[in-house]
Amino acid sequence: MNRWTLFLILATALSLVACARPELASSDQLARGEVLYSLHCIQCHTDGRGDALNPPLFGSAKIRGQPSATIRNILYGQQHESIVSGKKLGGIMPALDYLTDEEVADVATYVRFRFGNVTHPVQPAEVAAQRPAR
Numbered sequence: 001m002n003r004w005t006l007f008l009i010l011a012t013a014l015s016l017v018a019c020a021r022p023e024l025a026s027s028d029q030l031a032r033g034e035v036l037y038s039l040h041c042i043q044c045h046t047d048g049r050g051d052a053l054n055p056p057l058f059g060s061a062k063i064r065g066q067p068s069a070t071i072r073n074i075l076y077g078q079q080h081e082s083i084v085s086g087k088k089l090g091g092i093m094p095a096l097d098y099l100t101d102e103e104v105a106d107v108a109t110y111v112r113f114r115f116g117n118v119t120h121p122v123q124p125a126e127v128a129a130q131r132p133a134r
């Protein structure tokens, strides 16, 4: 086997390994998301368990579902839709649409990772796609 054949086999093998790896959120993005969570979300959602007015994020089906659901929650807020233990909650979530696309992507990545075990990173372009058309 000449060197070129060996090189081609190795290059093919490496690119297959790279493709098979699922895309993971970077530790940088998660760290930025954690800071944003403590600035913009923790006052209501506490450590993820929520309280009498605010729903827990741990175990939220929304968080584990399509990223667009979490993104839209942040951009548009939510009023009296959550039912926890059979009761509608009293709290309302304001629209946090003053956050930039990058900030929403980072905090959405963080909450999905932390409370929903989703390791897939949310991209700023996915946030831009959910903003109202101008």
Ligand code: HEC
Binding pocket: 037, 040, 041, 042, 043, 044, 045, 053, 054, 055, 056, 057, 060, 061, 062, 063, 070, 073, 074, 078, 079, 080, 081, 082, 083, 089, 090, 091, 092, 093, 094, 096, 107, 108, 111
């Ligand atoms: C002022 C309080 C407040 C802040 C700040 C806030 N939320 Fe909320 N959030 C709520 C309330 C209250 C609800 C439920 C509203 C309802 O019942 O319709 C909610 C609902 C949600 C839901 C939907 C949960 C489900 O399972 O239906 C998600 C996801 C969420 N918030 C994420 C966030 C993130 C991420 C941030 C920060 C970027 C944030 N929230 C900031 C109060 C808040």
